[in-house]
Amino acid sequence: xxxxxxxxxxxEYGFFVSAxxxxxxxxxxxxxxxxxxxxxxxxxxxxxxxxxxxxxxGYIQGGTAPVFSPQLLKDMxxxxxxxxxxxxxxxxxxxxxxxxxxxxxxxGVTAVALSLVIRLYRHHHTLVIDEIKNLKW
Amino acid sequence: MIIYLIFLFVLxxxxxxxxxxxxxxxxxLYAVIGTGVISLVLSVLFLILQAPDVALTEAAIGVAxxxxxxxxxxxNTVRYEDEHDRKENK
Numbered sequence: 001x002x003x004x005x006x007x008x009x010x011x012e013y014g015f016f017v018s019a020x021x022x023x024x025x026x027x028x029x030x031x032x033x034x035x036x037x038x039x040x041x042x043x044x045x046x047x048x049x050x051x052x053x054x055x056x057x058g059y060i061q062g063g064t065a066p067v068f069s070p071q072l073l074k075d076m077x078x079x080x081x082x083x084x085x086x087x088x089x090x091x092x093x094x095x096x097x098x099x100x101x102x103x104x105x106x107x108g109v110t111a112v113a114l115s116l117v118i119r120l121y122r123h124h125h126t127l128v129i130d131e132i133k134n135l136k137w
Numbered sequence: 138m139i140i141y142l143i144f145l146f147v148l149x150x151x152x153x154x155x156x157x158x159x160x161x162x163x164x165x166l167y168a169v170i171g172t173g174v175i176s177l178v179l180s181v182l183f184l185i186l187q188a189p190d191v192a193l194t195e196a197a198i199g200v201a202x203x204x205x206x207x208x209x210x211x212x213n214t215v216r217y218e219d220e221h222d223r224k225e226n227k
Contacts, residue, residue, distance in 0.1 A: 011145060015182075018149040022156050022175070029160040035218040037165050037210060041172055044203065045156050048175055051195075055186050065187045091187045099191050107198050114210040121214040 015056040022049030036117045036127045040110060047106045051099045058095035066093035145185065152178040163218045169207040176200045 026049055029042025066087070076082050117127065124132050152175055159171025176199030183192035 011142065014146060014149055015186075018153050021153045025153070025156040025160055033160070033218075035165070037207070037214065038160070038168065038218055041159060041165075041168055041207070044172055045159065045175060048172075048179055048199070049156075051191075052179060052182060055183060055188055055191065059186045063187055065189055067189075096188045096191050099188075100194055103191070103194050103198055107202060110203060111206055114206055118210055118213050127215055 012056065012059070012061075015052070015059075019049050019053040019056060022046075022052065025049075034128050034130060036120065036129060037114075039129075040113045040117065043113070044106070044110055047102070051102060051106075054095045054099050054102075058092035060091050062089070063091035064089055066090040066096065148178055148181060152182070165211050165216055165218060166208070169204055169211065172207070173200050173204045176203065 023046055026042045026044070026046030030039050030046060031042075033039055033042060068086070120132065121127055126132065155171045155174040155178070159168040159175070162168040162171065176195060179199065180192045180196040183189075183195060
């Protein structure tokens with residue numbers, strides 16, 4: 001990855017504000033809408049916003065991707081100081097690993113929710129949650 | 138540099154706009170396409186934020202698989218939010 005040096009104060013505020021806006025829009029959809037599929041869509045949007053917020057928190061200005069390449073290690077003497085300073089110019093890899101897991105788990109949650117929506121539709125013949133009143137299937 | 142900033146803010150505005158569109162849309166198929174647009178823009182933003190592995194996963198799962206299972210659900214149930222076509226089928 002090439003290094004990108006730009007004025008981070010504007011850009012990082014832009015990322016934070018748009019991530020929080022996406023979270024709020026998804027929360028509105030999950031809380032207010034009546035259709036079950038629209039509720040699942042709102043949850044999916046909410047999850048996307050949370051992923052963007054976590055990745056933005058882990059970003060460091062001018063950092064590179066947290067991947068070691070052979071070019072980086074080629075002409076470097078293998079002393080203890082060099083090994084300690086190896087990850088200095090990189091962004092934080094912990095939120096990236098977290099988000100990588102969260103994307104896959106979010107897909108599983110969406111699949112289970114949609115299968116429940118199909119079961120409810122086959123039993124009640126509607127998806128409006130005001131018309132589904134009894135709790136027995 | 139200023140071109141890069143404009144490109145970045147256009148991407149952010151496109152993501153927020155697609156989120157609002159897919160919540161407000163009555164036709165659920167168009168709303169699902171809106172969530173696909175959100176995931177596509179989000180994968181480009183992950184690439185800008187120096188997370189290429191997350192960008193690859195988001196592009197594969199968010200754009201393809203999530204859209205496919207939503208479309209399967211819409212095909213098995215109803216297409217519109219207010220269900221005016223359900224009364225016609227009965």
